[in-house]
Amino acid sequence: MTGRPASREVCGCPGLQNHGWAMTTCIYVINLDRSTERWNALSDQAEALQFDLIRVAGVDGREVPADQRVACDERAFQRNNGRTMLPGEYGCYRSHLKVLEAFLETDKAACIIVEDDIILSADLIARAEAAIAAVPGADVIKLFNHRIVGFRPVAASAVGDEIGRATHGPQGSAACYVVTRLGALKLLKAIGTMRFPWDVELERGWASRARIYTTRQNVAVVKEGGSNIGTRSVYRATKFPWWRRLPTYAIRIAETARRINYALKK
16 A cells, blocks of 8 residues: 555544554544543544544534424334434434545545544454455445354455344344445445434335345454444333334344345345
């Protein structure tokens, strides 16, 4: 790899310059303005690893009234998920779209997108680039999941990571993934309107027509209890009574069938 990317700013937030190893893949970090401690901790990690970070100010869903949410189909969300939308879920969704838009303003072929509760590893970029190289035509490869069930490998990277798809899901989390330019374009075009949480929608390649894969083993590590969206009790409080969730159960059965079919494809 040759050359070194220039330091960039997104929304007035400076990137950390890489003073050592030259990278071709940048790391975008979603970070809320109120989460300065997280950014400082991640910046220290990046400096020690000589990584470039590009900070993107996250959308704080708590500051957006429900009636002012844009590109958000509340009825579809409630029908698909059997509950009301959390402010943090809306902010998360808009933040990831914001990063994809910022990435497409560059000339890079791919980028890594992480949330600010990630713990950077020295081999993150090398493993992400090797994964993309192992699956020509991949649009997105998830590098972290809470669960992998029914994994079907399609390739192995040069550094030993198995890449494939899971027949069971959702796998949980969008804390770390690598996306190509074509992948970013597909996602922005197909899932610009929110109908599922971002981590669920990201996996729905059958809906976005994007080629979505995952590594069998997590490439990244996430800090315990790092989510800004909500606790389990908060999620439970948003659920509708069982009888109002009957349409949701039907949707989930259909989604399970689509996921299995998608996972069986190359």
